[in-house]
Structure formats: C-alpha cells, structure tokens
Amino acid sequence: MKRIAVAVLAGLALSSPSFAALKVGATAPDFTTEATLAGKPFKFSLADALKKGPVVLYFYPAAFTKGCTIEAHDFAAATAKFKALGATVIGVSHDSIDTLNKFSVTDCRKQFAVASDADQHIMKAYDAVLWLDPKYANRTSYVIAPTGKIIYTYTAMSPDKHVANTMAAVEQWDAAHKPKA
Numbered sequence: 505m506k507r508i509a510v511a512v513l514a515g516l517a518l519s520s521p522s523f524a525a526l527k528v529g530a531t532a533p534d535f536t537t538e539a540t541l542a543g544k545p546f547k548f549s550l551a552d553a554l555k556k557g558p559v560v561l562y563f564y565p566a567a568f569t570k571g572c573t574i575e576a577h578d579f580a581a582a583t584a585k586f587k588a589l590g591a592t593v594i595g596v597s598h599d600s601i602d603t604l605n606k607f608s609v610t611d612c613r614k615q616f617a618v619a620s621d622a623d624q625h626i627m628k629a630y631d632a633v634l635w636l637d638p639k640y641a642n643r644t645s646y647v648i649a650p651t652g653k654i655i656y657t658y659t660a661m662s663p664d665k666h667v668a669n670t671m672a673a674v675e676q677w678d679a680a681h682k683p684k685a
Contacts, residue, residue: 525631526630526631526646526654526657527654527657528654528655528656528657529653529654530653530654531652531653531654532550532561532630532646532648532652532653532654533626533629533630534550534551534652535549535550535625535626535629536548536549536550536551537596537619537620537621537626538601538619538620539594539601539604539617539618539619539620540601540604540605540608540617540618540619540620541608541614541616541617541618542608542609542614543605543606543608543609543614544605545601545605546617548594548617548619550648551652553592553594554648554649554650554651554652555650556590556592556650557589557590557591557592557650558589558590558591558592558647558648558649558650558655558674558677558678559591559592559593559594559647559648560579560586560591560592560593560594560645560646560647560648560670560674561594561596561630561645561646561647561648562575562579562593562594562595562596562643562644562645562646562666562670563595563596563597563627563630563632563641563642563643563644563645564576564595564596564597564641564643564663565597565634565640565641565642565643566597566598566599566640567597567599567603567604567606567607567611567618568603568607568611571643571661571662571663572597572611572663573611574663574664575595575643575663575666575667576595576607576611576612576613576618577611577613578663578666578667579593579595579612579615579616579666579667580611580612580613580615580616581667582667582671583615583616584615585671586616586671586674589674589675589678590678591647591674592616593615593616593617594616594617594618594619595612595616595617595618595619596618596619596620596621596626596627596632596641597618597619597620597621597640597641598620598621598622598624598627598639598640598641599618599620599622600620600622601620604618604619604620621641624639624641627641627642630644630646631644632644632659642659642661643659643660643661643662643663643666644657644658644659645657645658645659645666645669645670647670647673647674647677649677655673655677656669656670656673658670
C-alpha cells in the first residue's frame, strides 16, 4: 500500500503543474555562467541580458532526453518571435558545456543559448531542483523583466505549455511597456 501511495504521489508531481518557489515580483538572482550558442561557448550574464530586454530563463532536466528535446525544438521555433519582442531565451541544465555544445546545435537548432549549471548554484537560487532526483533541474520557466523582477513563473514536467506561457507573458509585458503614441 505504501508503494502505491508513493507511486501515485510521484505520478501527480510529474504530470501536473506546480508553482515555482520564486514568486512573481521577487528579484531574480543574478548569475554569470558558461553557456553555448550554436556550439560556440561564451559567458552568459543575466545582468547583461536584462539590459537588452526581458529574459526567458527556463530550466530543464537533461539534454537529449525526450521532453527536453521537445521543449528545445519549441523554443527554437519561437526564438525569432521572442527576439522581435526584445526578449532573450536561455535554457539551463546540469549538463556539461561539452554536452550543451552539441545540444545547442542539434536540439536548440542554433537559435538560442543553453547554459551549464554543473554545480547547481543557479537552479538552487531559483528553487528549480527536481525534488524526486535532486541532481536534475525541475522543468521551470521564468520571465524576468529588465528591472530584474520576475514577472512570470511556471513549473510542469510536461514541456507542452512552457513556450506558449512564456510568450504570452513577454507579449503582455511588451504591450504594457510600448511607448504611447
């Protein structure tokens, strides 16, 4: 009976949306880390990215897994629209930069950067650690305004709504911050 209860709880945790611990209105923890875009490593700085506009920061469990590949393909397809709204997309996982160099070319389709958080300091700061297996990130998406404030959060192991939800949040932010004619 105990095993069934644990299995049911685990299934619910993996299948239903939950809420990220960092709430809307909180200040996003600043970070700089090694990232890669189209297989070319560079230093990603959240502070620098926010100078250009909002940042869509999404955490994912592991490169080259089914759900993470789906999510990467979806973000790649939407990157041009995010850029048109002035937003930067960055994915973060525990994977090594060598693994992410390949993932950024294939699954991210050279469209957006992915960052290595091998020591998990970023995912811990954003409370995005997968509680069932703490060596992985939970699938959590944040939208951070240029002010450094979190304006949207979403956590769900299914990759299905992360792009649409973050796009809606960026579009809403953009509409509210367009110069009045």
